[in-house]
Amino acid sequence: MKKIKGGITAPNGFLQSAVNSGIKKKNLDLALIMSEKEAVCAGVFTTNAFKAAPVVVTKEQLDTKAHRAIIINSGNANCLTGKKGIVDAKAIISSLSSLIGCKPNQILICSTGIIGKRLPAARIKRALPSLAASMHKVNSHKAAKGIMTTDTFSKEIAYSFKVGKSLVRVAGIAKGAGMIQPNMATMISLITTDAKINKPLLQKALKDAVEDSFNNITVDGDMSTNDTVLVMANGLSGVKISSPSSYKRFVSALKALCLELSKMIVRDGEGATKFIEIEVKQAKTKADAKQVALAIANSNLFKAMCYGNDPNFGRVAAGCGAASVSVVPEEVDIYLNGKKAVKKGVACSDKLPSSIFKGKDIKVVVDLNSGKAQAKVYTSDLTPEYVKINAAYC
Amino acid sequence: MKKIKGGITAPNGFLQSAVNSGIKKKNLDLALIMSEKEAVCAGVFTTNAFKAAPVVVTKEQLDTKAHRAIIINSGNANCLTGKKGIVDAKAIISSLSSLIGCKPNQILICSTGIIGKRLPAARIKRALPSLAASMHKVNSHKAAKGIMTTDTFSKEIAYSFKVGKSLVRVAGIAKGAGMIQPNMATMISLITTDAKINKPLLQKALKDAVEDSFNNITVDGDMSTNDTVLVMANGLSGVKISSPSSYKRFVSALKALCLELSKMIVRDGEGATKFIEIEVKQAKTKADAKQVALAIANSNLFKAMCYGNDPNFGRVAAGCGAASVSVVPEEVDIYLNGKKAVKKGVACSDKLPSSIFKGKDIKVVVDLNSGKAQAKVYTSDLTPEYVKINAAYC
Numbered sequence: 001m002k003k004i005k006g007g008i009t010a011p012n013g014f015l016q017s018a019v020n021s022g023i024k025k026k027n028l029d030l031a032l033i034m035s036e037k038e039a040v041c042a043g044v045f046t047t048n049a050f051k052a053a054p055v056v057v058t059k060e061q062l063d064t065k066a067h068r069a070i071i072i073n074s075g076n077a078n079c080l081t082g083k084k085g086i087v088d089a090k091a092i093i094s095s096l097s098s099l100i101g102c103k104p105n106q107i108l109i110c111s112t113g114i115i116g117k118r119l120p121a122a123r124i125k126r127a128l129p130s131l132a133a134s135m136h137k138v139n140s141h142k143a144a145k146g147i148m149t150t151d152t153f154s155k156e157i158a159y160s161f162k163v164g165k166s167l168v169r170v171a172g173i174a175k176g177a178g179m180i181q182p183n184m185a186t187m188i189s190l191i192t193t194d195a196k197i198n199k200p201l202l203q204k205a206l207k208d209a210v211e212d213s214f215n216n217i218t219v220d221g222d223m224s225t226n227d228t229v230l231v232m233a234n235g236l237s238g239v240k241i242s243s244p245s246s247y248k249r250f251v252s253a254l255k256a257l258c259l260e261l262s263k264m265i266v267r268d269g270e271g272a273t274k275f276i277e278i279e280v281k282q283a284k285t286k287a288d289a290k291q292v293a294l295a296i297a298n299s300n301l302f303k304a305m306c307y308g309n310d311p312n313f314g315r316v317a318a319g320c321g322a323a324s325v326s327v328v329p330e331e332v333d334i335y336l337n338g339k340k341a342v343k344k345g346v347a348c349s350d351k352l353p354s355s356i357f358k359g360k361d362i363k364v365v366v367d368l369n370s371g372k373a374q375a376k377v378y379t380s381d382l383t384p385e386y387v388k389i390n391a392a393y394c
Numbered sequence: 395m396k397k398i399k400g401g402i403t404a405p406n407g408f409l410q411s412a413v414n415s416g417i418k419k420k421n422l423d424l425a426l427i428m429s430e431k432e433a434v435c436a437g438v439f440t441t442n443a444f445k446a447a448p449v450v451v452t453k454e455q456l457d458t459k460a461h462r463a464i465i466i467n468s469g470n471a472n473c474l475t476g477k478k479g480i481v482d483a484k485a486i487i488s489s490l491s492s493l494i495g496c497k498p499n500q501i502l503i504c505s506t507g508i509i510g511k512r513l514p515a516a517r518i519k520r521a522l523p524s525l526a527a528s529m530h531k532v533n534s535h536k537a538a539k540g541i542m543t544t545d546t547f548s549k550e551i552a553y554s555f556k557v558g559k560s561l562v563r564v565a566g567i568a569k570g571a572g573m574i575q576p577n578m579a580t581m582i583s584l585i586t587t588d589a590k591i592n593k594p595l596l597q598k599a600l601k602d603a604v605e606d607s608f609n610n611i612t613v614d615g616d617m618s619t620n621d622t623v624l625v626m627a628n629g630l631s632g633v634k635i636s637s638p639s640s641y642k643r644f645v646s647a648l649k650a651l652c653l654e655l656s657k658m659i660v661r662d663g664e665g666a667t668k669f670i671e672i673e674v675k676q677a678k679t680k681a682d683a684k685q686v687a688l689a690i691a692n693s694n695l696f697k698a699m700c701y702g703n704d705p706n707f708g709r710v711a712a713g714c715g716a717a718s719v720s721v722v723p724e725e726v727d728i729y730l731n732g733k734k735a736v737k738k739g740v741a742c743s744d745k746l747p748s749s750i751f752k753g754k755d756i757k758v759v760v761d762l763n764s765g766k767a768q769a770k771v772y773t774s775d776l777t778p779e780y781v782k783i784n785a786a787y788c
Contacts, residue, residue, distance in 0.1 A: 050715035050723045050739070080711055082740035115708020116741035225712050300694070300776075301784050308785025314509020317474055318619050321444035329444045345444070346476035347510035382694075384778030390695050391702025 001161040001253050004169065007141050010158035011169035011194035012236035013037060015135040018146030021127035023075035023113070023120060030124060031072045031146030032131050033190055034100060038066035039234035041108060042203035044210050046227035053078045053085030053119075054111040055226060057093070061108050065199070068102040070190055070230055071131075072147050073124060074175070075113040079225045088121040095125045099132040110188050110228050112149055112175060144173040147188060150389060151176050155264040161253045163246045166239045168195045170253050176265035187214065189229045189261055195250055196235035201242070205251045206231050213258035216290070217266050217378045218297045229258075266378045271385030274306045276362045281374045288325045289375035292366060295323035296377075303382035306362050311352040313341035320366055331369040337362060395555040395647050398563065401535050404552035405563035405588035406630035407431060409529040412540030415521035417469035417507070417514060424518060425466045425540030426525050427584055428494060432460035433628035435502060436597035438604050440621035447472045447479030447513075448505040449620060451487070455502050459593070462496040464584055464624055465525075466541050467518060468569070469507040473619045482515035489519045493526040504622050506543055506569060506582050538567040541582060544783060545570050549658040555647045557640045560633045562589045564647050570659035581608065583623045583655055589644055590629035595636070599645045600625050607652035610684070611660050611772045612691045623652075660772045665779030668700045670756045675768045682719045683769035686760060689717035690771075697776035700756050705746040707735035714760055722764060729759040 009016050018031040043062055045055050061067070071092065078085045089109050097104040111119065136142070144154035158171035174189035197205070210229055231254075241250045267275050278297050283289035296302055296319035305312045316334050321327055334342035337356045341348055362381075403410050412425040437456055439449050455461075465486065472479045483503050491498040505513065530536070538548035552565035568583035591599070604623055625648075635644045661669050672691050677683035690696055690713035699706045710728050715721055728736035731750045735742055756775075 048712060048715040049717075049721040050711045050726075077708070080708060080736055080739065080741040082738075084740075115706070115712065116736070117744045225708075225715060300780075304781045304784035307781060310786060312509075314471070314474060314619075317444045318442060318509065321442040321619060323443075327443040332444075342474060342510070344476075345474065346478075347474040350511045382781055384781045386694075387698045387701060387776055387778045387781060390698035392704060 001159050004158045004160045006158055007156040008143055008171045008173050008192055009137050010171045011192045013234050014192045016143040017131055017134040018142035019127050019131045022123045028146035029075045030127055031143040033143055034069040035232055035234040039232040040199040040202055041067045041232050042206045043230045048225050050225045052226040053081055053089045054109045057089045058108045061105055064105045068106045070108045072110040074147050074149050076117055076119050077113050077115045077226050078111040078119040080116040081118055088119045091121050092124055095128050099128055112188050112226050147175045151268050155261055157260050159253050161249055163239045168237045168239045170257050172257050172261050174261040176268050187265055191231040193233045194237035195233050195241045197233050197241040202233050205254055209254040209258045212255055213262045217262045266380050269380030270389045271383040272380030274362050274381040276379045278364045278377045281367045282371055283368045283373045284371035286373040286375055289373050291325045292320050292323040293375050293377035295319045297379035300382055306381040307383045309354045309357040311336045311357050333367040335365040395553050398552045398554045400552055401550040402537055402565045402567050402586055403531050404565045405586045407628050408586045410537040411525055411528040412536035413521050413525045416517045422540035423469045424521055425537040427537055428463040429626055429628040433626040434593040434596055435461045435626050436600045437624045442619050444619045446620040447475055447483045448503045451483045452502045455499055458499045462500045464502045466504040468541050468543050470511055470513050471507050471509045471620050472505040472513040474510040475512055482513040485515050486518050489522050493522055504582050506620050541569045545662050549655055551654050553647050555643055557633045557643055562631045562633045564651055566651050566655050568655040570662050581659055585625040587627045588631035589627050589635045591627050591635040596627050599648055603648040603652045606649055607656045611656045660774050663774030664783045665777040666774030668756050668775040670700055670773045672758045672771045675761045676765055677762045677767045678765035680767040680769055683767050685719045686714050686717040687769050687771035689713045691773040694776055701775040701777045703748045703751040705730045705751050725763040727761040731757055
């Protein structure tokens with residue numbers, strides 16, 4: 001597996017474009033990703049009870065066997081918009097379908113941005129002709145920019161991997177950067193691949209990949225109404241993914257891609273100054289390990305101490321013990337950036353020097369010493385800047 | 395029921411004192427509450443797997459039929475201290491018992507403060523004689539001050555209520571102010587009463603009272619290792635609580651007391667500028683209502699918007715939908731400070747004026763329109779100051 005250039009259009013037969021449609025004042029706010037031929041699609045979505053209109057529509061549209069395009073707007077989530085929100089999403093799809101020459105049910109739609117505002121559908125529809133006309137194969141990277149909200153950098157990556165002697169490509173873009181938590185990690189990511197794979201297998205691969213990547217990150221423990229990960233596979237590499245070995249290679253590339261995008265989202269967490277990895281080892285089950293890691297990752301006290309370069313292991317222990325998972329304190333070891341802080345439930349020293357947290361990366365290891373399962377979760381620190389950003393979103 | 399003066403020693407037969415033992419530089423850090431005669435005690439404790447040594451010891455000590463005193467230190471949690479922590483707590487109890495003339499198993503102990511540091515037991519023991527010698531009946535309010543950590547004001551209140559023609563008194567002190575979340579709301583509260591009540595009934599009353607008060611508040615969703623609520627009932631009012639009507643009066647006074655102390659804790663939430671009440675109405679069950687209210691209350695995005703005077707109802711809906719409770723979005727109404735923001739799952743307007751959040755108090759009502767149960771939860775806003783306080787605790 002190799003990192004390659006070309007971003008979201010690195011896989012054969014994909015085009016992209018993005019324009020400003022007027023949802024935002026100046027920045028790109030409407031992006032299109034299109035496959036030159038029909039592609040099978042799979043998706044995973046937020047589990048929030050309040051689902052945005054585009055989530056409802058796209059989930060329905062996924063019943064179609066093959067798709068051609070995904071349209072995404074930023075700046076407006078089209079959520080809490082009731083039936084009108086559904087009508088707006090469908091109207092945009094319908095206009096786009098005639099412009100790019102496919103059936104309406106072959107287009108998927110995503111929205112991200114503020115909740116509770118009607119989508120300016122007329123304005124978006126007026127922008128569709130220039131969006132369709134400006135599609136590019138290479139190097140524009142515009143789609144990645146077009147889906148940004150409070151992100152400070154665009155998130156795009158592409159890999160190639162070999163099946164036998166043939167190359168397959170997989171690429172993705174993502175947006176963060178707040179409202180990030182597991183169970184669809186509150187973000188949007190769109191993935192393209194030229195692998196030839198059937199729809200059920202693609203869905204399985206996506207689910208597996210997301211479980212170990214996007215669902216393992218948390219910025220603020222908040223679950224969005226719009227979380228969506230979609231993948232389009234158009235088969236144009238000519239390489240069929242069906243044998244166990246080819247599937248294994250495909251899934252591992254997809255996982256690597258999703259994990260890389262996940263980490264980018266965490267690094268761009270709103271106001272973040274630290275990138276934090278929490279590894280829980282020797283748990284009874286993987287689910288237990290993840291739950292403990294998330295309990296620590298979502299503790300505001302823990303996140304604030306990371307910001308303050310304060311290796312206060314007591315907060316790690318408190319987070320661990322609060323995880324609603326059977327933890328035996330007398331067995332637990334805790335390490336902060338490689339330094340043993342707690343041994344068998346007892347502090348190794350009164351205080352660790354703050355110097356061990358000086359760098360940008362913080363690694364916490366919690367060894368439960370009670371099983372063989374493990375999990376890694378990624379998060380960012382809680383900073384005054386996070387509060388300021390979210391105190392004045394609109 | 396009437397608010398009365400006298401604080402924690404307002405009930406007949408209670409004494410209090412506090413000194414600086416040297417855990418903190420200057421401030422009071424060691425408090426004692428004592429009953430002139432034997433009292434029955436009840437307690438509820440943190441559910442965190444990592445329990446501090448004083449929690450372990452006090453839970454054991456509660457097996458004793460009658461108690462005389464509670465000793466509390468602030469500045470050190472005596473947690474992650476292993477067997478030595480237990481030994482330290484017991485040594486302090488033992489020294490105190492000979493000074494005040496009771497059996498060691500008649501003393502309960504609490505600690506609050508930093509986790510992972512050995513308790514300076516020798517220093518504390520040296521301070522015990524002056525602590526015991528300076529016990530006062532009235533007006534010192536020192537115990538309430540002695541248990542403070544990052545609290546900015548001491549929390550103390552007393553009520554009297556009538557059973558027949560006789561007066562009964564109940565009083566309490568509490569400390570916050572971070573690491574506050576339900577399932578023993580991460581704090582310490584000590585309650586005295588001169589009611590005459592048996593131990594099982596006192597335990598039941600305390601559990602009921604805590605469930606609707608301390609367990610309904612959250613400052614940061616963090617569950618401490620030291621959460622403890624203890625109540626001592628010495629019977630010196632001569633009024634027996636055993637009939638259903640007397641029990642009802644007692645529980646309602648105890649609830650009112652706990653709720654008042656809970657609200658004080660929230661108002662003193664670390665860095666807090668707002669007092670937020672979240673009421674969830676017409677839920678299927680009380681547990682559902684509470685879960686939805688807590689999901690909103692613990693959302694950093696929601697808490698940050700309260701700080702920023704931004705009535706962004708989308709975040710209330712997102713929090714509500716993330717609650718792992720079956721919510722039917724099409725039925726949900728949301729009100730912010732009396733203003734209807736969402737009707738049947740659809741936003742009433744694009745945006746609410748920020749002026750409706752200008753005051754110090756914010757009230758959110760979520761009407762699920764799907765049952766008859768309700769719950770109220772109290773929280774504070776998330777502020778840059780909260781992060782600063784917790785970035786440099788020690």
